[in-house]
Amino acid sequence: MTVSRAHGLLASLALAGIAACSSGAAGDVAGASAGAHRGQGGTLSAVRARGAVKCGITQGAGFATADDSGRWRGFDVDFCRALAVAIFGDTSKVQLVPFTQQQRFSGLQSGEVDLLVNGSSVTSSRALERNFHFGPVYFYDGQGFLTPKSSKVARAAQLDGATVCVQQGTTTELNLADFARKNGISFKPVVMEDLRGAVGALASGRCDAISQDGAGLATTRTMLRNPNEYVILPDRISKEPIAPVLRFGDDQWLEVVNWVFRAPVEAEEFGISRATVARAAQSSDPSVRRFLGLEPGVTDGFGLNARWTYNVIAAIGNYGEIFDRNLGPKTPLGMERGLNKLWSDGGLMYSPPFR
Amino acid sequence: MRWTPRVVGQALALGVVAAALWWLGRNTQTNLEQRGLSLGFDFLRNPANFDIGDTSGIPFRPENSFARAILVGLVNTARVAAAGCALSIVFGFMLGILRLSSNVALRGVVRSAVELMRNTPLLLLLLLLAATLHGMPSPQNALQPLPGVFISDRGLALPLFDRPRLVGFNFVGGVVLSPEFAALLGALVMHHAAHISEIVRGAILGVSRTQTDAAIALGLSRAQTFRFVVIPQALRAMVPLLATACVSLTKNSSLAVAIGFPDVVSVLNTTANQTGHSVETMLIMIAVYLTLSLGVAALMNRYNARLLRAGG
Structure with missing residues (x-):
């Protein structure tokens, strides 16, 4: 069972559920x-x-x-x-x-x-x-960025033109686009369905940064092989209560x-x-x-x-x-x-x- | 019309189907109302507020509408499906014919390759390719096999109108094929070319041996026999199966979400997430794949009809 299939299946089950339920959950x-x-x-x-x-x-x-x-x-x-x-x-x-x-x-x-x-x-x-x-x-949280220390980026606004990996299914993509527009910079988003995909892409250098909620970044950092080679930038680009x-x-x-x-x-x-x-x-x-x-x-x-x-x-x-x-x-x-x-x-x- | 048992039976079956559809429709409506949801496609005009990394060259900005975002996703899907279908058929033919070669070693090698590609889950192949392409050198250390052509973990940058050059994090200018696109295309082609090679081999073997014998008896060379006698007859058996293979390739391209290629499913997922209109986006998804599949099938059927006519 593939990731997308499983998701598609769930979505269609939800659809079928809405269509067919007259008891159970709908109770x-x-x-x-x-x-x-x-x-x-x-x-x-x-x-x-x-x-x-x-x-x-x-x-x-x-x-x-x-x-x-x-x-x-x-x-x-x-x-x-x-x-x-x-x-x-x-x-x-x-x-x-x-x-x-x-x-x-x-x-x-x-x-x-x-x-x-x-x-x-x-x-x-x-x-x-x-x-x-x-x-x-x-x-209380806010969206931020995790980047390799080697990229020598200190603030999020320096990430102009960078490829940023995000996980699908959150407001992350929206916050990212808003931040870019507000600061007149651009990002190339790579949208992963699975966080592990995004982590792999950051580790291999496909992405210059991962963007997600601060708590998520702390978690993600522990998933990398050398957490100390990565830094969470101080910027918080959104409010996430x-x-x-x-x-x-x-x-x-x-x-x-x-x-x-x-x-x-x-x-x-x-x-x-x-x-x-x-x-x-x-x-x-x-x-x-x-x-x-x-x-x-x-x-x-x-x-x-x-x-x-x-x-x-x-x-x-x-x-x-x-x-x-x-x-x-x-x-x-x-x-x-x-x-x-x-x-x-x-x-x-x-x-x-x-x- | 006479009310024969058969007619009554069919009328009853029709009635049951209609009742089931009515029941499903009514339940959908009541359940949607109870959940305070209403169906509508007005949201498609709202600004998408998200960006798309790979747009097949279509200009797209976050302030554009959801409809445009979905269109970009659709073009991305179509691009992969069209290229994938064409390449799979080309490589499928090559592999299928090579498997019938009289050279034992060649036959064996091709056979193992086909079996390996055909029996590896497509998703695994896809993740493997994506990981491999992500392992390419960084843009700063990009390979430059030809002047202006750069291979890096950001994809393949080719000169088109102007030469790509590295600005900050990424290449700017020219045309860039993203590693996700390449991985998706590669995996789909490998998987489906292997599948198609079996169709080709089966169709060729299905042409009666006597046809070849007769052609050779008439003085045609082996190549000529193949070109003018075997292939035209094999094509008839092949085309409907090739159509099926292309349709399934198109549908399999939705695995894109696993590696982060913004195909129509990925964009629709983001849309559903951002707007909450999950039922509508599901309906759009169904419509898109139905249209694509029926479209591919219709094209192939027309080609097949032409073949049959040409064959008299």
Whole structure:
């Protein structure tokens, strides 16, 4: 089965799905219209009935990779597991469905997954034209360039006339063309369906640079044989706020996702970590007690276990822990927090209050 | 019309097909409505906002429309398909005839080559060729076999109107055949020429032995026999199969996406991604390949009809 065939097959299945479905995946959608007056689209009950959250991911070092024992790990995976903990109290009650960048939206639209946690950026056209909802931004990123040090390029604007490899299925091609137009330069894009193709082309010298999101560049750099011979240019040519993506029409599910994604940030703001959550539960601070579900009426809506926040922090940790474990300086990706620091440290991470 | 059981059966079958189509159509419509999607091709007029690396010489800029981008992709596909088809037939003929050679060694070599190319998955061949061409020297160290001709990992730069010269990262001027185009064309030609050589061999062997005997008895040389007796008869058996081979080559050219050649599928994928109109782009893709395949088949059928007429 070839790459393109497999993709074509999936696309035609999606098409056939739209044509032929009158039950199954479309059931969620049918439920959406039935329960629309209460804003309950039925995704949460479908998840409960199935006994697992179906989370669409995209493979990438640090974000979603299978380890030696075949267990999925990574930044995105941890957020998927946080949902499983909040709903079922169990990190394993999650089905991770890998999508390419290309397949992800049709996969979500056809009901194959309950949400995407795969590095998709929030954009107006995806919300207004394509009818997707976005949960909270859990990662701030921007598109940049990775080049060989030997090309002696310091800034992106010096790449005039360069051949730039990009992976298909993202807004990368658009950002690249915009950047070139704005700066009056030109690029020759080589559009690869598969990231490995782009990496191979950079390594062999076919391309002068790879352009993708900053996080992607850090991942890509680790895939090269001599990562130290390559440099990530300082320019960020786009804003890429990464958030979970949901189908329209299910307010209840949106709110569950919203608050589960905020909990690790709120925990970090309180200074509560995996190690200290048990002690924090003894705290007399009313806001901490409310956050950990020790006061009624704060975290116990939609039939969730009132102590789900406690369980999530105990099982997954706070935002800083999730970041450091998967992406931080001690990992092969070696990423700095940057914009992803807490607002109180000069970053953009900020959780609305749990009260 | 009499209502014989056969007529009733066919009417029923027609009814079932019509009902199935109606059911699929209605479901498509309801499901699209439920998902808040509407079909429409207006987006084709919007600016594409992406660039295409290899445009077959058609001027294209990101501010041009999606329709123009798709046209560029289509021309890229057509360019590969036309060149691929022509070269496959030429090499296929050569290989097919060489396999019938009386020289045992030559026959053996050709046979192994054909079997190797025919039984290697096309995608593998494609990736292998692409990797090989990417391994060429950098533009700074480009090979220059003839003045003005440069071979590098950026492709083959040939002089046309003006001489290509290296400016910064890439060659400017002349005409540049990208390594992706070359790899795609090479892989398609290798795979399909091997396939066509078998068609040619089969068709030639299918011409009755008595025809050759009779021609030689009439005093024709071996070459003349081949040229005037065997080939004209073999062609009739060959042409419909060659048409099929060309159609499948055209369809296989969509493997371009695997190596980054901007064919029509690649451009349509980007379009679907950027606009979200995946159903419409799928429909365009279906229409494109149907038109290309039927077009190739129609051309070959006309040629075949002419052959048959000429043969009396």
